[in-house]
Structures are given as C-alpha cells and as structure tokens.
Amino acid sequence: MIEVRNITKRYGEHIAIEALTFTVEKGEVLAFLGPNGAGKTTTMRILTCFMPATEGTARVAGFDCFEQPLEVKKRIGYLPEIPPVYQELTVMEHLTFVGRLKGMSGAALKTGIERVVERLSLGDVRGRLIGNLSRGYRQRVGLAQALLNDPPVLILDEPTVGLDPKQIIEIRELIKSLAGSHSVILSTHILPEATAVCQRVVIINAGRIVAVDTPEQLSARLRRSEKISVTVQAPPADLAERLRALPGVLSAFDAGGRGGFTIECELGRDLRDDIARFVVSNGWGLLELKTISMTLEDVFLRLTQHEEGVEAPVSQ
Amino acid sequence: MSPVTTIIAKELRSYFVSPIVYVVSAVFLLIFGILAYLAVVNAGNQAIRMMQLQGTMAQLNLNDLVIRPTFYSMAVVLLLVLPILTMRLFAEERKLRTFELLMTLPVGVNEILAAKFISVCLIFLGLLVLTGIVPLILAAFSSFDWRPVLTGYLGLALLGALFLATGVLTSALTENQIVAAFASFGLLIMVWLLGALGAILGDTPTGNVIAYLSFVEHYDRLVRGLVDTKDLVYYAGSIILMLVLAHQVVDSQRWK
Numbered sequence: 001m002i003e004v005r006n007i008t009k010r011y012g013e014h015i016a017i018e019a020l021t022f023t024v025e026k027g028e029v030l031a032f033l034g035p036n037g038a039g040k041t042t043t044m045r046i047l048t049c050f051m052p053a054t055e056g057t058a059r060v061a062g063f064d065c066f067e068q069p070l071e072v073k074k075r076i077g078y079l080p081e082i083p084p085v086y087q088e089l090t091v092m093e094h095l096t097f098v099g100r101l102k103g104m105s106g107a108a109l110k111t112g113i114e115r116v117v118e119r120l121s122l123g124d125v126r127g128r129l130i131g132n133l134s135r136g137y138r139q140r141v142g143l144a145q146a147l148l149n150d151p152p153v154l155i156l157d158e159p160t161v162g163l164d165p166k167q168i169i170e171i172r173e174l175i176k177s178l179a180g181s182h183s184v185i186l187s188t189h190i191l192p193e194a195t196a197v198c199q200r201v202v203i204i205n206a207g208r209i210v211a212v213d214t215p216e217q218l219s220a221r222l223r224r225s226e227k228i229s230v231t232v233q234a235p236p237a238d239l240a241e242r243l244r245a246l247p248g249v250l251s252a253f254d255a256g257g258r259g260g261f262t263i264e265c266e267l268g269r270d271l272r273d274d275i276a277r278f279v280v281s282n283g284w285g286l287l288e289l290k291t292i293s294m295t296l297e298d299v300f301l302r303l304t305q306h307e308e309g310v311e312a313p314v315s316q
Numbered sequence: 317m318s319p320v321t322t323i324i325a326k327e328l329r330s331y332f333v334s335p336i337v338y339v340v341s342a343v344f345l346l347i348f349g350i351l352a353y354l355a356v357v358n359a360g361n362q363a364i365r366m367m368q369l370q371g372t373m374a375q376l377n378l379n380d381l382v383i384r385p386t387f388y389s390m391a392v393v394l395l396l397v398l399p400i401l402t403m404r405l406f407a408e409e410r411k412l413r414t415f416e417l418l419m420t421l422p423v424g425v426n427e428i429l430a431a432k433f434i435s436v437c438l439i440f441l442g443l444l445v446l447t448g449i450v451p452l453i454l455a456a457f458s459s460f461d462w463r464p465v466l467t468g469y470l471g472l473a474l475l476g477a478l479f480l481a482t483g484v485l486t487s488a489l490t491e492n493q494i495v496a497a498f499a500s501f502g503l504l505i506m507v508w509l510l511g512a513l514g515a516i517l518g519d520t521p522t523g524n525v526i527a528y529l530s531f532v533e534h535y536d537r538l539v540r541g542l543v544d545t546k547d548l549v550y551y552a553g554s555i556i557l558m559l560v561l562a563h564q565v566v567d568s569q570r571w572k
C-alpha cells in the first residue's frame with residue numbers, strides 16, 4: 001500500500017532523512033519510533049505530498065507522491081503533529097469543509113460526519129467553536145477529519161498527544177480497529193503505544209532507519225541474556241556470591257537492598273525453578289520471583305543512544 | 317459545492333467572524349464619507365466665491381469639483397486599507413498550521429489561490445457597492461455626468477483588485493500578518509511612485525515605459541471617463557502576474 005524507496009530529504013546542508021526504505025502492507029499498522037528531530041514528521045510530510053523528497057520515490061496505493069499528488073491525497077487521511085483546525089469554525093462546519101474538499105457531498109457527507117463524530121465522541125461539542133475547545137478535543141477533531149472519507153491509508157503524527165489516559169485508550173482501540181482494513185502509519189515516542197497497537201515498528205534515529213521488526217522480535221533480538229529478579233525475606237550476607245555459584249548464572253547482584261537481587265543467566269535458560277528451590281531449601285523466605293523482559297523502551301534507548309546498539313552490553 | 321466555492325464560503329465566514337472586516341469597512345466607509353463631504357463643501361464654497369465675483373449663478377461641474385477628487389483620494393485610502401484585508405489569507409494559515417491541512421487535501425494550489433482571491437474581492441466589491449450611496453445622494457440634489465462615475469468605479473474595482481492580488485502575494489510570502497500587510501504597502505507605494513518618476517522623465521521612451529508600469533495614469537484615465545483597452549490590459553496583466561507569482565510562492569513552499 002505504501003512503498004518508500006531510498007528517500008532522502010536535504011535542507012541545504014542539513015540532512016533530515018537519508019535513504020529511508022520501507023513498505024507498509026494493506027491492513028498493517030506501522031509505528032515510527034524515534035527521538036525528536038529523527039525525521040518522522042519529514043517522512044510523513046513526503047508521504048502526504050506536503051513536500052517532495054530530494055531523492056528517491058514514495059508511492060501510496062500505486063500512485064507516485066510526486067507525479068500524482070492529487071490521487072495520493074485522495075487516498076490519505078493525515079493528522080499532522082499540531083491538529084490543523086480552523087478556530088473560527090464550529091466542529092460541524094470544520095468537518096463539512098474538509099469533507100467537501102475531500103469530494104464528499106449530500107448524504108454521503110452527512111453520514112460520514114455522523115460516523116466520525118460518533119467514533120470520536122464529539123457529539124457534545126459539534127456546535128462549539130473549535131477555538132474554545134480543549135487540546136484533547138482539537139486533537140480528536142483532527143483525527144475525525146483524517147478519518148472522514150474513510151481513506152485506505154492513514155498517516156497519524158503522534159495521534160494521542162494531548163489526550164487524557166482514558167481517551168488515549170479509546171484512540172488506541174480505534175486505531176487497532178482500523179487494522180486489517182486500513183494501512184496506518186503512526187509516529188510516537190510513547191513506546192507502550194507502539195507495542196499496544198502496531199504490528200511492526202520502524203525505529204529511526206538521525207534520519208536513518210536503525211531497526212524494523214515486530215515489537216516482540218525487536219526486544220528478543222536485543223536481549224543478550226535472560227534476567228530474573230528475586231526478592232528474599234532474610235538473605236544471608238553472601239547471597240549474591242552464592243547465587244553466582246549456581247549453574248547457568250552469569251552474574252548476580254544486590255538490586256538496591258531490601259533483599260532484592262537481579263540475576264543474569266545464559267540466554268534461553270529459565271532458571272526460575274532452580275533459584276526458587278535454592279532459596280526455599282535454605283529457608284531464607286522467597287517473597288518474589290520474576291523474569292525481567294526487555295521493554296521496547298530499553299530497545300529504543302539502546303538503538304538510538306549507542307552506535308549499532310545491538311552489540312552494546314546490558315548496563316545496570 | 318465545488319472546492320472553489322467551498323473555500324470561498326469558508327473564507328467569507330472566517331472574515332465575518334473576525335473583527336477585521338467590520339473595522340476595515342467602518343474605517344473605509346467613514347473616510348469615504350468624509351472625503352465626499354469635504355469635496356461637496358469645497359464645491360459649495362467655490363460656487364459662493366464665484367457668485368460674489370461674477371454676480372451670477374455659476375455653472376458648477378460636479379464631476380470636476382466633487383467626483384474626480386473623491387476618486388483620487390479613494391485610491392490612497394484603498395492602498396492603506398486593502399492590505400489589511402489580504403494579510404491573513406495565507407499568513408494566518410501558515411501560522412496556525414492549517415496550511416498543512418489545505419495542502420494535503422485533494423485540492424490544487426490554483427483552486428486555493430483562486431478561492432482566496434475571489435473571496436476577498438467579493439468583500440471589497442461589497443464595500444464599493446456601499447459607497448454608491450454618495451453619488452445617489454448627490455444625484456438627488458444636482459445633476460452630473462454619470463459616465464465618469466461608472467468608469468471611475470470600474471477604475472476603483474480594477475485598482476482594488478490589483479492591490480488585493482499584491483496582498484495575496486505578500487501574504488503567501490510570510491507567516492507574519494503584519495509583515496504581509498507592510499510588504500504590500502511598500503510594494504504598492506513603490507509602484508505608485510514609478511508614476512512620479514515617469515512624470516519627471518517626461519515624454520521620453522524610458523519615461524513612458526516607467527509611467528506605464530505605474531497604475532496612476534491608468535486609473536486617471538478611467539476616472540476621467542476614458543475606457544482604453546491598454547489600461548484594461550494593464551490591470552488584467554498585472555493582476556494575473558501577481559497571482560502567478562503568488563502561485564509560485566505557495567507551490568514552492570513545499571520545496572523548502
């Protein structure tokens with residue numbers, strides 16, 4: 001559905017993005033993850049034909065973003081970083097305006113507006129001026145306008161910014177419900193969001209793609225060892241050393257006192273059972289035992305902070 | 317509704333929601349009224365003076381004494397007022413980031429530009445129609461030649477459209493409305509002064525070319541009741557030039 005090949009965008013000397021290549025299949029939800037200034041917005045602006053790439057080609061639904069911008073624009077719903085809403089219009093007027101420019105009219109326009117008003121719970125504010133609405137409502141009007149003509153491709157630049165936790169969950173559910181029938185690209189730096197709604201994650205840093213994979217695969221790929229956290233009621237003074245002596249354990253150290261220890265073991269070995277037995281049989285009192293999985297957050301930080309982060313050691 | 321009419325409707329709505337149109341209309345109509353009143357009083361004084369000198373009832377030419385001076389003053393007022401109407405057209409969209417919405421909807425730059433220009437022209441024409449009350453009142457109490465009044469209005473409309481097109485161009489150049497309005501003033505005053513420069517150079521080829529570039533002499537002929545194709549061509553050409561430049565500016569923003 002979306003096909004990006006080797007796109008580069010230069011502003012004079014400054015390179016915003018360099019040789020990005022990725023594709024989004026029909027029905028797939030893809031997250032763009034990266035620190036501020038990584039080039040997420042630039043990439044989205046190229047895909048929505050707001051600006052052309054310096055080099056490379058981008059195609060949406062088979063149409064070239066540079067050669068046939070009108071055809072591309074017809075098939076994209078776009079929510080920019082700052083919701084583009086006319087403050088002097090009411091919610092209904094704004095949606096009608098956008099709907100007409102998207103080529104809708106008559107009954108189709110009316111039902112289309114009702115549908116997005118319903119989906120984004122805008123019913124209470126439909127007659128209010130957008131200028132008087134809160135940030136969260138404006139964000140939702142922005143989303144409503146992107147979804148208005150039910151376009152096959154949605155490009156959402158930080159769709160949940162400015163929303164309260166309940167709304168964030170609602171919007172994530174909404175985006176999840178779009179998967180399957182729509183191709184969605186969303187950018188975010190809220191990492192759990194990417195894990196929650198996306199099938200694939202593209203991590204970009206300083207204008208380059210550093211990783212593309214599913215959220216689970218990404219964390220698995222970067223894991224060098226399994227980590228276990230154990231909390232013991234009455235640990236002996238040399239517990240860390242005695243844990244280290246267990247087979248399969250690479251290292252063990254006191255995690256901030258209170259009987260908590262972090263144990264690193266060889267990849268692919270689950271030592272939880274061994275450790276439980278060891279603690280219980282010695283009568284130290286096992287309070288808690290769990291594996292520590294690497295969150296996408298860890299992956300993200302490692303990929304964007306270390307050069308070729310995959311090889312960087314796990315630091316505590 | 318076509319994209320153009322949709323945008324025109326939205327622009328008109330935005331204009332009438334903001335206080336700008338009301339302030340501009342009030343100032344414009346007030347100044348127009350005062351200028352017309354002063355011209356009439358001046359004509360009256362001259363009539364009295366002539367009566368005292370000659371002892372007869374003077375045959376006053378209202379076209380010369382009232383209508384033409386008012387039209388000349390109006391050109392200056394338009395120069396000051398119209399950039400205020402056009403300054404928001406693109407600058408505001410860029411400042412409030414709605415420009416990105418407009419440029420990513422399936423609408424061409426041509427349509428956006430045409431709609432914005434037409435919407436502000438409609439407001440300006442509305443203002444011109446309201447000024448019609450002055451010649452109507454004048455006609456109730458005196459008689460004058462209507463032809464120069466009508467061609468004068470044609471001149472005002474064309475001159476105004478040129479000012480508006482210039483304002484659209486400067487608004488597209490910046491996201492600061494004040495800068496847009498001021499750039500528009502500056503540009504128009506410079507073109508105006510070309511007329512004075514042409515007059516200094518006199519009837520030389522350079523002088524004629526420079527004078528032709530200014531809108532002063534083209535407007536002058538229309539106010540005096542002369543409709544000449546070369547003046548109409550001047551206005552049509554310069555308006556189109558401004559809009560084409562504005563198109564280039566809006567389009568090139570994508571490239572930055």
